[in-house]
């Protein structure tokens with residue numbers, strides 16, 4: 001259970017039920033009032049090596065921007081929802097690029113307002129829309145602090161139209177198993193080979209737990225997808241990812257395999273990651289591989305074309321062999 005070192009909070013949160021609840025829940029934790037969760041001067045000045053320590057704090061505020069971004073992969077819209085950032089420290093975390101050092105967990109207490117916008121948009125549309133609510137954080141993790149996922153599912157289930165989806169790297173799914181969700185929730189579990197989880201995805205759930213969570217969620221009627229992501233082309237990647245695919249094939253329940261779909265995403269990386277990781281995790285594996293990666297504008301890197309093509313060939317071939325009846329929605 002995450003116990004914050006300090007709470008940084010906007011005064012306004014006291015006007016919201018969840019804000020009051022969190023202040024009370026953490027009454028024994030030191031608190032610092034802040035003007036704006038987007039600009040905490042004290043945090044901005046911290047050195048890169050403080051990155052891990054900064055993630056031990058909790059920031060609580062009110063979300064002010066509610067702009068939906070169109071998306072054409074699994075969902076129709078990416079929706080800013082109840083949190084951003086996370087307490088874990090995956091070395092490649094994409095939130096680090098967007099927020100630099102502020103990838104710590106921020107909670108937003110105006111959940112009623114956020115869900116209402118989703119419901120209204122969904123009802124206005126002629127088609128059945130899917131909303132991605134987990135692109136800025138990990139909602140299974142966040143739920144252990146706020147119960148927001150339980151609240152969301154309970155308050156969304158009776159909406160006439162629309163679905164919600166989110167990815168996760170955590171296995172604490174027990175609280176949502178008994179909920180009535182009416183098939184409106186798509187959970188996408190993100191997986192990587194055990195060795196990569198151990199060396200790169202610090203603070204997340206182990207592979208075994210994630211596989212068990214998938215089976216339990218399916219048993220509880222949730223729609224399930226698996227993200228093999230991000231694929232990291234380490235020295236022995238073919239061996240590691242083959243073992244992962246074989247393990248999924250043997251440990252996922254027949255019920256899961258019946259309707260499961262996959263997304264496969266190759267890792268991208270950045271100069272900001274290199275700098276933070278060198279100083280904050282000096283003993284960790286260096287994910288920047290100058291022989292395999294190339295620039296992608298503005299301090300960003302991705303794998304060279306030939307590596308990505310080889311990766312795509314590999315995954316298409318192995319997935320056809322082990323999961324012939326399951327769709328790969330995309331490989332990027």
Ligand code: SF4
Nearest residue numbers: 086088089090093169
């Ligand atoms: S679990 Fe997700 S949000 Fe958290 S550090 Fe890892 S990649 Fe980032």
